[in-house]
Amino acid sequence: MNEKPILSNNIRNKITQLEYSGLSGKEKEIKKIYKEATGENPPNFKIYTSEEMGIGIKSGFDGAAIHFYDKKYNVNEVYYVFRGTEPSKDFGDVIYDALGIGAGKNNEQINDAEKMYEQVETKIKGSNGKVTRYGDGHSLGGHLIVTLGLIKKNFKDIRALNDAPVNLKQLERLDPKFALYVSRREHDKNVSPGKLVNLANTYYKKQKATISHTWVKGEPMHAQSFPGSWYAGNKVTMLGDLDTEEMINIGKYPFQKEAKWNPVYMIDQFRYNLGVKTTLGGLGFVNDHVKQQTLLNLSETRDQYLESVKRYPFLHFGEIKAGIGVGAVVMVNAFTSPGATFQLIKGISQSKQAKLHGINYVVKYTEANAMKTYYQVFDSGSQEEILLEYEQMKKFVYYCANAIKDKVANLNALKQYLHSEINEVFEAKKKKVKMKISREEASPQSFMEKADKDSATLAWFGQKRVAEKVTFDKTFDPLDDSVFTPVEEIISSIQEEVTYYQKFLEAFFQNFGKMMEADESVASDIKSMKEVIGRI
Amino acid sequence: MKKRTKTIIAVIAGAAILIGGIWMINESRYPNVPAFDDHFTREFLNKDKKVDDGFYEFKSKTGQYTMWFPEEYQVLHKYREDYTRNGESYENWSASYTKLYKNNKLMYSINAKFSENDTESESIYMESLFKEQLDVKKPEKLETSNTRIYYDYAYTYFRGTNQHIVHDSKKHTPNIYVAYVADKESDKVIELIYDSVGENAESNQMDRKTWFLTMLKSINFSEGKSHE
Amino acid sequence: MFDFDFTHTGTTSGKYTFEFDGDDFKDEQAKRIKELIKKDQEVNEKLWHAKSYLENQTGEFADAVKSKLEAAERGYTLRAQQYDTGAFQHIMSFMHSVTDMHKREYEIRYKESMDESELT
Numbered sequence: 001m002n003e004k005p006i007l008s009n010n011i012r013n014k015i016t017q018l019e020y021s022g023l024s025g026k027e028k029e030i031k032k033i034y035k036e037a038t039g040e041n042p043p044n045f046k047i048y049t050s051e052e053m054g055i056g057i058k059s060g061f062d063g064a065a066i067h068f069y070d071k072k073y074n075v076n077e078v079y080y081v082f083r084g085t086e087p088s089k090d091f092g093d094v095i096y097d098a099l100g101i102g103a104g105k106n107n108e109q110i111n112d113a114e115k116m117y118e119q120v121e122t123k124i125k126g127s128n129g130k131v132t133r134y135g136d137g138h139s140l141g142g143h144l145i146v147t148l149g150l151i152k153k154n155f156k157d158i159r160a161l162n163d164a165p166v167n168l169k170q171l172e173r174l175d176p177k178f179a180l181y182v183s184r185r186e187h188d189k190n191v192s193p194g195k196l197v198n199l200a201n202t203y204y205k206k207q208k209a210t211i212s213h214t215w216v217k218g219e220p221m222h223a224q225s226f227p228g229s230w231y232a233g234n235k236v237t238m239l240g241d242l243d244t245e246e247m248i249n250i251g252k253y254p255f256q257k258e259a260k261w262n263p264v265y266m267i268d269q270f271r272y273n274l275g276v277k278t279t280l281g282g283l284g285f286v287n288d289h290v291k292q293q294t295l296l297n298l299s300e301t302r303d304q305y306l307e308s309v310k311r312y313p314f315l316h317f318g319e320i321k322a323g324i325g326v327g328a329v330v331m332v333n334a335f336t337s338p339g340a341t342f343q344l345i346k347g348i349s350q351s352k353q354a355k356l357h358g359i360n361y362v363v364k365y366t367e368a369n370a371m372k373t374y375y376q377v378f379d380s381g382s383q384e385e386i387l388l389e390y391e392q393m394k395k396f397v398y399y400c401a402n403a404i405k406d407k408v409a410n411l412n413a414l415k416q417y418l419h420s421e422i423n424e425v426f427e428a429k430k431k432k433v434k435m436k437i438s439r440e441e442a443s444p445q446s447f448m449e450k451a452d453k454d455s456a457t458l459a460w461f462g463q464k465r466v467a468e469k470v471t472f473d474k475t476f477d478p479l480d481d482s483v484f485t486p487v488e489e490i491i492s493s494i495q496e497e498v499t500y501y502q503k504f505l506e507a508f509f510q511n512f513g514k515m516m517e518a519d520e521s522v523a524s525d526i527k528s529m530k531e532v533i534g535r536i
Numbered sequence: 537m538k539k540r541t542k543t544i545i546a547v548i549a550g551a552a553i554l555i556g557g558i559w560m561i562n563e564s565r566y567p568n569v570p571a572f573d574d575h576f577t578r579e580f581l582n583k584d585k586k587v588d589d590g591f592y593e594f595k596s597k598t599g600q601y602t603m604w605f606p607e608e609y610q611v612l613h614k615y616r617e618d619y620t621r622n623g624e625s626y627e628n629w630s631a632s633y634t635k636l637y638k639n640n641k642l643m644y645s646i647n648a649k650f651s652e653n654d655t656e657s658e659s660i661y662m663e664s665l666f667k668e669q670l671d672v673k674k675p676e677k678l679e680t681s682n683t684r685i686y687y688d689y690a691y692t693y694f695r696g697t698n699q700h701i702v703h704d705s706k707k708h709t710p711n712i713y714v715a716y717v718a719d720k721e722s723d724k725v726i727e728l729i730y731d732s733v734g735e736n737a738e739s740n741q742m743d744r745k746t747w748f749l750t751m752l753k754s755i756n757f758s759e760g761k762s763h764e
Numbered sequence: 765m766f767d768f769d770f771t772h773t774g775t776t777s778g779k780y781t782f783e784f785d786g787d788d789f790k791d792e793q794a795k796r797i798k799e800l801i802k803k804d805q806e807v808n809e810k811l812w813h814a815k816s817y818l819e820n821q822t823g824e825f826a827d828a829v830k831s832k833l834e835a836a837e838r839g840y841t842l843r844a845q846q847y848d849t850g851a852f853q854h855i856m857s858f859m860h861s862v863t864d865m866h867k868r869e870y871e872i873r874y875k876e877s878m879d880e881s882e883l884t
Contacts, residue, residue, distance in 0.1 A: 179647070
């Protein structure tokens with residue numbers, strides 16, 4: 001079986017886009033998409049749709065599966081593609097549907113997704129060899145495919161595009177195995193969403209590694225914090241203009257320690273770190289570009305909230321009455337009753353940025369390769385999940401490795417200086433002196449006259465001295481140790497530095513590799529990086 | 537003025553006592569079991585219809601089925617996701633019951649999912665349920681006049697996040713029971729999972745099986761629109 | 765008359781300093797070693813600059829990495845001084861050695877005579 005899927009992300013995005021008009025009978029269009037991207041015809045494939053199966057009539061679920069099967073070329077892959085709300089609806093309606101995540105209709109959609117999955121799997125079971133499963137979903141479709149992937153636990157990779165998150169409580173009720181795990185561990189059927197995050201991250205560790213989110217920067221969905229929401233997955237790719245500001249979050253601002261509505265994991269904080277504007281009960285307390293420190297330092301942000309309460313009491317009247325702690329509950333209730341937040345929803349949908357939610361933008365920016373990828377990994381230092389900017393880490397590694405290489409080369413030049421150059425210079429000077437000596441020895445008289453003027457002419461009795469021979473001492477002492485020792489010490493010190501940096505890079509690789517080990521493609525990428533750099 | 541105030545206070549007090557009294561009397565009309573103690577669970581049950589020892593008739597809010605509900609259990613509703621329903625076509629509820637035994641907390645749960653699964657694909661959905669939950673290919677089967685019942689059970693435990701399933705009930709008392717109950721006259725289906733947590737939670741295997749089958753056999757789907 | 769032999773040979777010795785510009789030599793060698801040390805410093809600066817790649821990186825791991833680089837940067841100030849001093853010592857010592865090498869002892873064997881004609 002091939003390691004890489006036969007459909008690239010670009011192709012998968014386009015098929016997800018096509019799914020909005022239904023994939024029934026769209027063989028030609030799919031062939032076209034594939035050919036335009038690869039220049040070749042795709043392997044044999046068959047399309048299955050929920051519509052044809054009579055699934056989803058009451059719940060509104062709409063999905064398809066494309067099975068690529070070619071025994072000769074060892075191709076056996078199935079792509080499940082789920083769509084979200086009607087594309088013609090504006091984002092306000094999308095959010096309205098998203099508020100229903102975890103409710104009856106949405107649960108039935110997931111049930112229908114499971115039914116379709118089981119039908120498709122039965123139909124393709126006849127194919128030889130093991131089938132590899134891939135999933136793609138946009139908006140609410142993303143929520144559906146991720147939830148399905150977590151429940152079924154046998155997808156190779158799942159791509160959720162501008163997706164609505166998983167609902168932890170819903171997941172507990174729909175995945176009996178997870179519910180079993182939770183009740184065995186907690187001896188409690190009423191575990192809070194906040195606690196469920198930790199349990200889910202542990203229980204679904206393997207599945208998480210197969211899920212990735214692709215978000216257009218500034219699109220509204222991922223900026224919302226729905227109650228009990230969880231963006232399961234290890235990888236986030238941000239598309240588009242990364243300077244675009246994030247959208248208003250109509251959900252709860254996570255500044256109160258008691259509020260368990262937002263998952264504590266960094267992927268959620270990350271969304272805020274991107275500069276998510278937040279509103280309190282939809283009534284105007286807007287926080288521009290909240291710094292990470294502010295968000296993590298809960299007491300600080302609490303003060304900001306209190307400030308706002310003091311300055312605009314009429315905005316927080318309900319909370320003041322109920323007491324701030326309880327006010328959180330009040331706001332959540334307001335949030336879960338869509339009617340109350342409808343005004344705000346409209347505000348979001350009318351924003352120009354809301355259009356970034358559409359699948360077309362995902363397609364566009366992926367094709368233009370305008371993207372940055374982040375991995376959610378376990379930070380060995382803090383023992384927590386963090387978001388790692390993989391490309392930046394890679395750049396860091398190469399940069400350090402190159403610098404260290406330069407340092408070693410320069411150190412070798414210094415060693416060369418110490419062991420060869422100094423002596424060469426000395427020998428050269430020695431040679432010159434020897435030549436000069438020879439010259440002088442060749443003319444003893446002129447030498448005597450310049451070197452020993454007084455003895456050359458003895459006026460005494462008119463005597464004169466004539467030089468017959470001059471001999472110089474031709475034994476040369478070697479260079480004193482004191483010439484070399486300082487250089488030796490410099491070299492030794494630089495060598496220490498080199499060792500420090502080499503060990504540093506080694507340790508970095510070990511930790512980096514460990515953090516990324518869940519992601520196979522990255523792990524092998526790191527391995528080849530190591531080989532290129534030539535360490536260990 | 538003063539007299540007026542006194543009267544008002546007296547009226548309010550009287551009304552309060554009256555309302556309180558009516559409330560109390562009302563409450564006492566309900567059977568003294570956990571199922572009726574809980575206001576949410578009560579809505580499903582018929583207090584006048586104790587169908588068997590320990591069971592009361594439960595009517596789904598979809599109106600599509602009734603079944604016997606064990607009186608010690610309460611339907612979960614702390615979170616909105618605990619009980620969900622979509623019109624008449626889908627319903628998902630969970631119920632639980634806990635008790636202390638020698639300082640250990642024993643927990644019993646039931647999860648029921650009602651939906652419409654086309655009968656031609658019954659084996660697909662049914663087999664998938666048992667494969668996923670119990671790692672079993674062919675469950676037991678029995679029939680009533682109205683339903684086809686598939687069921688099986690096993691003992692299960694976790695080592696970390698890995699779930700182990702033991703089928704030999706002689707080795708270990710089963711602590712998870714799974715069932716797929718299909719209406720003979722329509723596409724209506726209920727998937728039911730029962731499980732228990734805690735050592736000594738299951739005292740008698742035969743009793744538990746009987747209890748489970750009692751519930752399954754009690755499922756009665758309503759007549760009416762079933763095919764689309 | 766008396767025939768005095770006034771021709772005789774003798775030797776004289778001394779130390780002769782061959783021409784050598786010590787300062788010039790010193791400057792040249794200093795250039796060489798300082799260039800090598802400077803290159804090393806430049807590479808170090810490059811390494812410390814690497815932390816800019818981790819600017820947006822969160823987590824204690826990234827922080828630990830950054831602080832390791834910062835520690836190296838701080839420690840370098842002392843080392844840099846040591847390199848300067850060492851370079852100076854090396855240059856001075858080298859220069860003195862080479863200068864001394866230019867002071868050579870010699871011995872002249874000569875002939876002395878009253879009569880110039882005796883002297884060839």
